Amino acid sequence: MVDVVTLGTFGVAALASLFMAWAIGAGSSGSTPFAPAVGANAISVMRAGFIVGLLGFLGAVLQGQNVSNAIGTELIVGQSLTAMAAVIGLLTAAGLVAIGVFTGYPIATAFTVTGAIVGVGLALGGDPAWAKYQQIVTLWVLVPFVGGGIAYATARALRSERVAERVAIPILGGIVGALVATIQFALLGGPDGPRSIAQVVGAELPLPVVGGVDAGPVVATLLLGCLAGGALAYDMSRGEAQSQRRFLLALGGLVAFSAGGSQVGLAIGPLVPLLDEVTVPLIALLVGGGVGLLAGSWTGAPRMIKALAQDYSSLGPRRSIAALIPSFAIAQAAVALGVPVSFNEIIVSAIVGSGYAAGGAGVSRQKMLYTVLAWIGSLALALGVSYGLFVGVTALI
Incomplete structure (x- = not known):
């Protein structure tokens, strides 16, 4: 039976997690997915939120499990997070993110949460998880170059007079459809884990294994991509203008869905090591975190949507599509x-990349410089503050 003290500390940690989820919904997952669509006047700020x-x-x-487990169990080696560590880490990160929301500067949530959890984990006596850090930092460094580069190339192609939009847009739609076909969903899975739409459809196709690769999912992915492109x-x-608008809104919806799957882990991940003590299933945390994201999106996101849509680059539909893919x-x-x-980081890099496709028109270099400094500073500050707070609080207790 769970004792009262354990339940009490878990409850406090859960409240801190809910606050973190609200801050993320207001400042990251709630604002960035539809910012390009708002910038292109395809949807209003309030409706986007x-x-x-x-x-x-x-x-x-549906997709929050992987990142939640990574935040909760893979950032520190040899030491599990305690309820007190989770509370301090979450409050530190949420406070910094909330400051970004109300000042209009998008703090990189993943930087802040990662720094805070690593800080309290080290203060607990854990060892750095260098292999995981290498994987994380590699992705963080690649994001501006890969995302910005693809957005730049896509925007240039859409602006080219040699490629008609009635051809280019369906090709891009086919690529997006193929990507959607490969997304893993827990609801489609079984004992072996989650499966994608392509895997489910491919299993029904009587196709052989070629070169060690099951041809079914590959063919299903291509078919679904062709269907999306054809539609x-x-x-x-x-009508090209209305079709572009609908495609842009669909892309915003896909990014919003992906944001929920990624960002909820930043809010509830620190609670994962505590689940065995209080016998709470992970799905309950995912639902609670999702509710927090939703509340943040509805109450705090419009300010950040405006900042991203208008302050970084003057976007049209084509550059918005190039940024979202x-x-x-x-x-x-x-x-x-x-x-x-x-x-x-993902959206801002893509917005800037698509903006430079038009010669840098509307891209605020000063705003970008301040944002990058805020990202780096938030990581270092979150780590230092959370480490110091945990050491101070445990000394007092």
Whole structure:
């Protein structure tokens, strides 16, 4: 039977986690997915905040397990987080993220949470998980170059007079459809773990194994990509402007869903080591974290949506599409790998990359410099503050 003290400390940690989820929903997962769509005048700020909250909740419940486990169990070696450590780490990170929300500067949530949890973990006496840090830092460093580069190349292609939009947009839609086909969903899985739409459909196709690769999922992925591209081509034939708008909103929805799957782990991950003590299933945490993200999106996201949509780059529909496609792909890669990643970093890099495709028009270099400094500073500050707070609190107790 769980004692009262354990339940009490877990309850305090859960409240800190809920506050963290709200801060993330208001500042990262709630603002970044639809910022390019808002910048392109495809959707209003308030409607974007409402929709992204619902999609983020679904992503949190259906895809949040990998990153949650990584935050809770893989950042420190040889020491499990305690309830007190979780509370201090979450409050430190949430406080810094909330400051970013109210000042209009997007603090990189993954940097802040990772720094805070590593700080309290080291203060507990744990050892650094160097292999995991290498994986995380590699992704963080690659994001601006890969995301910005793909966004730049895509925007340039869409602006080129040699490639008609009625051809280019359906091709991009086919690529996105193929990516969607490879997303792993827990609801589609079984005893062997989650499965993708391509795996489920491919299992029904009577195709052989070629070169050690099951041809079923590969063919299913290609078919689903062709269906998506074909549907978009048909829609483009009925009206290019409206079709672009619908494609842009669909991309925003996919990014919002991915944001929920990634960002919820930053909020509830520190509670994962405590689940065995209080006999609470992980799905309950995922639902609670999803509710926190939804509340943050509905109450605090509009300010950050405005900051990202208007302050970084003057976006049109084509550059917005170019920004969202790599953002969706990178987000899903991070979810699959179980690596915490900042959606502010992903989206801002893609927005800037697509903006430079038009010669840098509307890109605020000063704003970008301040943002990068805020990202680096938040990581170092979160680590130092959480370490110091934990040492101070345990000394007093």
